[in-house]
Amino acid sequence: MKLTGRKAIxxxxxxxxxxxxxxxxxxxxxxxxGSKVEAVESSQKTTTIESSTMESEIEESSSEIISSESTKExxxxxxESSEESSTDSTENSEESSTPESDKIEEExxxxxxxxxxxxxxxxxxxxxxxxxxxxxxxxxxxxIEVNKTGSSDGEDADFYGENAAVFATNGAxxxxxxxxxxxxxxxxxxxxxYGEGTVVTISDSTILTSANNSGGxxxxxxxxxxxxxxxxxxxxxxxAAIRSxxxxxxxxxxxxxxxxxxxxxxxxxxxxxxxVTGAQLIGNVSEGVVVEGxxxxxxxxxxxxxxxxxxxxxxxxxxxxxxxYQSMSGDAEEGMAYFTMTGGSMTSLNGGMFWISNxxxxxxxxxxxxxxxxxxxxxVEAAGWGTDGANGGHVFFYAKNQVMDGVITVDExxxxxxxxxxxxxxxxAIASDGETDVVVEEGATWVLTGDSYVSSLDNMGTIDLSxxxxxxxxxxxx
Numbered sequence: 394m395k396l397t398g399r400k401a402i403x404x405x406x407x408x409x410x411x412x413x414x415x416x417x418x419x420x421x422x423x424x425x426x427g428s429k430v431e432a433v434e435s436s437q438k439t440t441t442i443e444s445s446t447m448e449s450e451i452e453e454s455s456s457e458i459i460s461s462e463s464t465k466e467x468x469x470x471x472x473e474s475s476e477e478s479s480t481d482s483t484e485n486s487e488e489s490s491t492p493e494s495d496k497i498e499e500e501x502x503x504x505x506x507x508x509x510x511x512x513x514x515x516x517x518x519x520x521x522x523x524x525x526x527x528x529x530x531x532x533x534x535x536x537i538e539v540n541k542t543g544s545s546d547g548e549d550a551d552f553y554g555e556n557a558a559v560f561a562t563n564g565a566x567x568x569x570x571x572x573x574x575x576x577x578x579x580x581x582x583x584x585x586x587y588g589e590g591t592v593v594t595i596s597d598s599t600i601l602t603s604a605n606n607s608g609g610x611x612x613x614x615x616x617x618x619x620x621x622x623x624x625x626x627x628x629x630x631x632x633a634a635i636r637s638x639x640x641x642x643x644x645x646x647x648x649x650x651x652x653x654x655x656x657x658x659x660x661x662x663x664x665x666x667x668x669v670t671g672a673q674l675i676g677n678v679s680e681g682v683v684v685e686g687x688x689x690x691x692x693x694x695x696x697x698x699x700x701x702x703x704x705x706x707x708x709x710x711x712x713x714x715x716x717x718y719q720s721m722s723g724d725a726e727e728g729m730a731y732f733t734m735t736g737g738s739m740t741s742l743n744g745g746m747f748w749i750s751n752x753x754x755x756x757x758x759x760x761x762x763x764x765x766x767x768x769x770x771x772x773v774e775a776a777g778w779g780t781d782g783a784n785g786g787h788v789f790f791y792a793k794n795q796v797m798d799g800v801i802t803v804d805e806x807x808x809x810x811x812x813x814x815x816x817x818x819x820x821x822a823i824a825s826d827g828e829t830d831v832v833v834e835e836g837a838t839w840v841l842t843g844d845s846y847v848s849s850l851d852n853m854g855t856i857d858l859s860x861x862x863x864x865x866x867x868x869x870x871x
Contacts, residue, residue, distance in 0.1 A: 395869070396457070396521075396862035397618035399414050402491075406645065407631070410714050410855045412501070412531060416791050424742075425511050428705070429662060429707065431759065434487045440747050441472045442773055442841070443536035444491065444497035445858070449568045451745075452858055454719060455504045455714060457838070458673070462763065466485050468624055470559045470777070472497065473654065476724075476803075482665075485682075487507075488607045490668070493698040493748075495545070495643070502543060503622070503647070504599075504622060504624040504649050504650045504653070505575045505597065505598060505599035505622070505623060505624025505650070506571050506579070506597060506598050506599040506624070507571050507679075508511045508537055508574060509571060509595065510626040510667070510814050511532070511536070511619060512536050512538040512573065513534075513537045514537070514538045514540070514548060515537060515538070515540070516540045517538045517540075517541055517542070517543065517766070518542040518543050519543050519546045519551075519587060519696075520543040520544055520545060520556070520578075521550075521556050522543060522544045523541075523549065523554075523555070523556070523558065523559065523560040524539045524540065524541050524558050524559065525558070525559045526558065526560045526561075526562075526565050526679070526791060527560070527562070527565040528562055528563050528565060529562070529563040529564050529565055530565055530566075530729070530855075531565070531566040531567075532566075532567050532568070532774075533567075533706060534567070534569045534572065535569075535571060536571050536572075537560050537571075537573075537606075538571070538572070538573045538574075538575075538608055538832075539559060539571045539573070539574040539575070539772050540558075540576075540577075541557075541558035541575065541576040541577070541578065541581050541617045542557075542578050542581075542847045543556065543578045543581070543627075544556065544575050544580060544581065544604070545578075545580040546579060547580075549580075550580035550581075550606065551580065551606060551613075551638050551639075552586060552613050552614070552638055552639045552640070553579070553613065553614070554582070554585040554587045554611075554613070555800035556578065556580050556581050556582075556652065557581065557582040557584070557585035558574050558575075558576050558581060558582070558584065558629070559574065559583065559584045559585065559593075560585045560587070560615070561586050561587065561592075562588050562856060563586070563588060563589050563590075563591065564588070564589075564590035564591055565591050565592070565593075566591075566592050567586075567593045567597070568593075568595075569584070569593070569594070569595040569598060570595075570596050570597055570598070571596075571597050571598060572595065572599070573598070573599050574599065574600045574601070575600075575601050575603075576601075576602045576604070576607055576837045577602075577603040577604060577611075578604055578671045579604045579605055579606055579607070579629075580601075580604075580605075580606040580607065580609065581602060581604060581607045581717055581819070582602070582607055582608045582609075582610075582611045583600035583602055583607070583608065583609045583610060583611075583625070584600065584609070584610045584611070584614035584618070584682050584730075585610075585611045585612070585613075586610075586612045586618045586642065586816070587612070587613055587614050587616050587813045588612070588614045588615060588616055589614065589615035589616070589642075590615075591616045591617065592616075592617045592618075592619070593616070593617070593618045593619070594618075594619040594620075594621075595610070595618070595619070595623065596620070596621035596622055596623070597621070597622050597623075598623055598624075598625075599619040599623070599624045599639070600623065600624070600625045601625075601626050601627075602626075602627045602628065602632060602686075603628050603629065604628070604629045604632075604665055604708070605629035605630045605631055605632060605655065606629065606630070606632060606677070607627060607629050608627060608630045608632050608633050608634065608635070608636030608662075609623070609625030609626075609627055609633070609634040609635065609636065609638065609651065610623070610625065610634075610635055610644070611637060611638070611787070612636075612637050612641070612643070612644055612665055613637060613638045613641070613642065614639070614640035614641075614642065615637055615640055615641065615642045616643075617642055617643045617644075618642075618643075618644050618645075619644075619645050619646075619788070620646040620647070620649065621646075621649070622647070622648045622649050623646070623648075623649040623650075624651045624694075625650070625651045625660060625830055626650075626653075626654070626692050627652070627653045627654065628654050629655045629656065629658065630655040630658060630705070631655070631656075631658060631659050631705070632653060632655050632658045632802040633653060633658055633659050633660065633661060633683075634651035634652060634653050634658075634660035634661070634674075635651060635660065635663075635669070635823045636661075636662050636663045637654055637662065637663055637664045637665035637667065637688075638664055638724055639664065639723065639725075641666070641688060642665045642666075642727070643665050643666050643667075643787060644665060644666070644667040644668070645667075645668050645669075645837060646667075646668070646669040646672060647669075647670050647671060647672075647680075648655060648669070648670070648671045648672055649672050649673070650672070650673045650675075650782075651672060651673065651674050651675065652673075652675040652676075652677065653675070653676050653677060653678070653679060653787075654677045654753050655679070656703040656704070656705050656804070657679060657705030657861055658676065658678065658679045658708075659676045659679045659680040659681060659682055659683045659699075660674035660675055660676050660681050660682065660697070660699075660715075660800040661674060661681070661682045661683070661690055662685070663682070663684045663685065663688045663689065663737075664685050664686060664688050664724050665686060665689075666689045667688075667689065667690050667691070668690075668691040668693075669690075669691075669692050669693070669695055670693040670694060670695070671693070671694050671695065672695050672696075673695070673696050673698075674692075674695055674696065674697045674698070675697075675698045675699075675700070676699045676700065678700065678701070678702055679699070679701055679703070679704045679714060680699050680701050680714060680715060680716050681695065681697040681698065681699035681714045681715060682699075682714070682715045682729070682732070683715075683716045683718075684715075684717045684718075684719060684728055684730045684754075685719060685720055685724065685730070686719045686720075686724070686725025686728065686752060686823065687725060687726040687727060687728030687729060687730060687809060688725055688726075688730060688731075688814040689730065689732070690731070690732050690733070690734070691731075691732075691733045691734075692733070692734040692735070692737060693734075693735050693736060693737070694735070694736040695734070695736075695737040695741045695811070696738045696740075697714065697715035697737070697738065697739045697740065698739075698740045698742065699713070699715075699739075699740070699741050699742065699743075699744075700742035700743055701713060701714065701741070701742075701743050701744045702743050703724050706777070706825070708709075708776050708777025709748075709750065709776040709777060710779055711744065711748045711769075711772060711774075711776070711807045712743050712744025712745070713741070713744045713745045713746065713747065713748035713769075714739055714741040714744070714745070714746050714747070714773075714837075715728050715739075715746065715747045715748070716748050716749075716754070716785075717732060717747070717749045717750075717752060717754045717780065718748075718749065718750045718752055718778060718791075719750075719751045719752040719758075719777055719785075720778050720780060721751070721778055724762065726849070727752070728753065728810060728864070729752075729753045729754065729755060730752050730753065730754040731754070731755050731756075731757075732754065732756045732757075732761075733754075733756075733758075734749075734757075734758050734761050735758075735759045735760060735840050736759070736760050736761065737761060737762070738761065738762040738763070738764070739761055739762070739763055739764070739828065740763075740764040741765060741766045741767070742766055743766050744766060744767060744769070745766075745767055745769030745770065745771075745799075746763060746765065746770050746771065747770065747772070747784065747797065748771075748774075749772070749774075749786035749788050750774055750776045750778060750779075750785070750786050751773075751775065751776065751778040751784040751785070751786065752777060752787070753786075753787045753788075754786065754787070754788050755788075755789045755790075755791075756788065756789070756790045756791070757791045757792075757793075758791070758792050758793075758795055758797075759792070759793045759794050759795055760795065761775050761795065762794075762810045763798070765798065765799060767799075768798075768799045768800045768820045768821075769799060769800055769802070770797060770798065770799030770800060770801055770821060771788075771790065771799075771801045771802070771809075771846075772801075772802045773785070773786035773787075773788050773801075773802070773803045773804065773807040773808075773809055773827070774786060774802065774803070774804040774807055775804060775806055775807065782804070782806060783806070785804060785805075785806035785807030785808070785827065786807045786808075787807065787808045788808070788809050788810070789810045789812075790809060790810065790811050790812065791812045791814060792812070792813055792817045792819070793809075793814040793815065793816060793817060794814075794815070794816035794817065795817045795818075795819075795827055796817075796818050796820075797817070797818075797819050797820075797821070798819075798820045798821055798842075799821045800821055800822050800823075800824060800843070801821065801822070801823045801824070801825070801843075802825070803824075803825040803826065803827040803828075803829050804826055804827055805826040805827050806827060807827040808827050808828045809825065809827070809828075809829045809830070810830045810832075811823075811829065811830070811831045811832070812832045812834065813832065813833045813834060813837040813838075813839060813854065814834045814836075814837055815834055815835060815836035815837060816835075816836055816837070817836075817837045817838070818837070818838045819837075819838070819839045819840070820840040820842060821840075821841075821842050821843075822841060822843035822844065822861070823845040823846065823847055824843075824845070824846065825845075825846050825847060825848070828844075828848045829847045829848050830847070830848055830849045830851075831847045831849070831850050831851070832850075832851045832853075833850070833851070833853060833854040833855070833856060834851045834852060834853055835853045835854055837846045837853055837854040837855070838856075839854075839855070839856050839857070840853040840856065840859060841855040841856070841857065841858050841859050841861040841863060842859070842865075843861055844861050844863070845861065845862075845863050845864070846863075846864045847864070847865055847866075848861070849865065849866060850865045850870065856870075858870075
């Protein structure tokens with residue numbers, strides 16, 4: 394079997410194929426550097442590793458090859474994860490096809506790694522080990538294939554990068570171009586940037602992960618990651634394509650395709666500052682985007698599709714495309730969360746559009762095309778996180794040049810400041826038991842679709858009652 398084609402077949406090597414040492418590096422000359430791959434040589438600060446002339450061939454008769462196939466139709470095997478929020482095993486027993494598959498087929502050849510079959514290969518099957526580890530050095534990798542099997546568990550993997558296929562730490566500066574990275578093991582993230590001053594820049598690369606707690610790209614501890622034109626597909630639970638955890642950091646992504654197929658695996662999970670431009674973001678089982686605590690997600694001209702059909706927790710009954718909350722786990726600081734989206738589209742295939750609980754949040758949208766599964770546009774309410782009676786949401790919601798429909802719901806311990814700015818048309822109703830202040834600016838319109846209740850109203854635009862009643866602080870608005 395040969396590794397050929399852009400995202401054609403990703404080969405994951407087993408321990409028996411990489412030798413008893415559990416970790417091997419095959420360089421351009423075909424030699425082996427030993428039991429642990431060192432990313433740089435001590436005599437130089439920068440190492441460039443380019444594609445070798447050796448073609449990677451693997452005998453199909455090997456009994457323990459595990460293949461992860463990512464086709465241009467982006468049809469993948471969905472993962473059944475366990476009921477816990479952090480899980481360690483994955484069963485690939487159901488087939489899930491990607492929404493908007495026709496569009497994806499047309500564009501998929503432009504995403505991720507090239508069809509190069511002559512790659513320098515890094516493999517490890519050792520539990521907890523990295524195929525590539527860069528510690529405080531400056532390194533450039535080009536035209537590589539990375540295969541990671543073996544598992545880990547607990548905080549060392551999720552917070553500190555243990556068992557990631559590619560791991561950078563201690564101020565390392567790593568550049569990766571045209572890479573194919575495969576992982577098949579619990580807590581085996583694809584590319585991990587850990588710690589302040591650590592920077593990973595990865596472009597034109599493909600990352601496929603198979604098991605639970607295995608994100609595509611991940612940062613913690615203040616790390617930084619820049620991604621350009623990546624193709625990432627994850628199968629496991631708790632395996633966001635763009636992922637962060639305790640200590641946060643910065644992620645900037647430009648272009649590419651990012652798909653998840655497991656429970657508790659949104660396309661983006663942010664405990665950091667994450668900006669994505671011009672990308673396809675798909676959660677086939679989970680939300681499209683989750684922001685936790687005092688962190689942010691900014692989307693520019695992205696297409697987000699969420700088919701939130703399975704829950705990762707029993708603390709909420711809601712299904713949604715965007716979730717903003719504070720889990721109180723210690724993974725994210727308490728404070729204002731930010732979600733900003735300009736241009737592009739957001740599609741919910743199951744559940745509402747925005748759901749916010751147990752945090753302060755600022756949401757800003759402009760020129761976003763929405764496709765709805767239900768009438769629930771925005772829900773601000775208490776759920777199972779936080780202290781009962783003090784765990785509502787507190788939201789500032791700004792809409793400019795925006796068409797949006799549906800019902801806005803605010804429970805009795807939550808608050809909402811809704812600012813409909815110039816060019817916005819809101820067709821819907823507000824059902825509020827909590828404090829809700831609404832501003833309709835000049836050039837904005839609110840068309841009621843049901844009786845509505847708000848605490849205060851500042852109308853400089855147009856309100857079309859459409860035969861329904863609007864109550865402002867208990868008084869009928871006329």
